[in-house]
Amino acid sequence: MRRLASVLAASVLVLTGCALPRHYPEVTFYANGKTIRVEPAVYCDIEGENCAEQTKPAKLRVPAGKVVQISVDGQLADGIWEAVFLYRDTEGREQTTGTGLLGKGENFTYTLSLPNKTDQLLGIEIHEAAAAVLETGQPLLRGYWAVEVTS
Structure with a gap:
């Protein structure tokens, strides 16, 4: 599925001739004494169109029981963003949860x-909302930043 998404994103880029802006927002993750700065995995214009995809996944080691500090740059903080994370609970079941909407300059x-x-963290995604809204009333994603977690 990821390969299909990558091929489709690459096709869109070739057809539209679009590229990521020179400078786009980064998200900083800190855990277990290590800091990483992550570029968006996918990033679109403010309307949620003309998207570009990065192919290099970010990885961070987070042992069970440790926290992760997440810091977004001003562009994300001024808009609407959320953190969504996947983890394995004490019974071995995978769970997904999130922060709800954050941002608005706060x-x-x-x-x-x-x-x-x-509980063992498995992955983190930061989602940025675009100016467009889906028919369901949910904001369309402008971009997302992904981190694969290792223990």
Whole structure:
């Protein structure tokens, strides 16, 4: 599925001739004594169109029970963003949860901690909303930043 998405995104770029802007927002993740700055995996214009895709996945080591500090740049913080994360709970089930909508000039940071110290974080995505809204009333994604977590 990821390969299909990559091929489709590349086709769109070739057809539209669009590229990522020279400078686009980055998200900083800090855990277990290490900081990484992540570029968007996918980033579109403000209307959620003309998207470009990066292919290099970010990875971060986060042992069970550790928190992750997330910091977004001003462009994301001024708009609407959320953190969505996948983890394995104490019974071995994969769970997905998120922060709900953040931003609006108020939220530049978020500290992600899981419900139990034995839960293992598996992945994190930061979603930025575009100016467009879907028919369901949900904001269309402008971009997302993804981190694969290793233990």
